[in-house]
Amino acid sequence: MKTNTDQSLVWELKGDKLLSSQKNKKAFEAYQKALELNPARLSLYDKLLALHDQFADNWDDSDFAYNMSLTMKKQELINPVYKRIHARLDVHFKTVAELIKKMLSAPTPEAETDCVERIVSCGSLALYPLIDYLLTFKEVLRHQKNKPQTKTDK
Structure with missing residues (x-):
């Protein structure tokens, strides 16, 4: 998908608004759309991980993999050396x-x-x-x- 920082910000702000209204599931979905449009935005990883952790009681293997994927991508954005480290796990x-x-x-x-x-x-x-x-x-x-x-x- 093509990066679109403006649209990403719109979705992120929508997610923030939904989160302030305690609509966590909808906020999570909005943050996911924002991340799809701008995967380099570090704050989205923090928001998604925090919300995803709230649903941890109902996790299955795919939820664990998703959380791990977000965590690894966040690490790679903070320190690109992690890309090589994570590649070794592939x-x-x-x-x-x-x-x-x-x-x-x-x-x-x-x-x-x-x-x-x-x-x-x-x-x-x-x-x-x-x-x-x-x-x-x-x-x-x-x-x-x-x-x-x-x-x-x-």
Whole structure:
């Protein structure tokens, strides 16, 4: 959905008004619409989480997942480093990471190409695992560079 900050604000104000009238369920729905229109607005996460917690007595698995999703997205807005951390929790991360390992140890160019094509087919889901591997290599190189040389290294 396209971001629309003006419409989002209209829905947020409507939610505030409904909340002040003790119409919590309707306020919750208004805040959800506001969030759909502007997912970068941090205050909406606070309002949605606070209201969602009020309904906790009737939660099922989908409510728990929704609450967790809101919490994680809020964390990512506050500190973008959490995007990488949360990406590691995605089921596709491990699959792509295994493909990357397989690609790096591929015995032939054909096997390597097969792995590359399978990684590419994962689309944007492959980005965080690939970045994770690059940053791991960077860290290894940094440690090797800063490691004191011994007589046998020279």
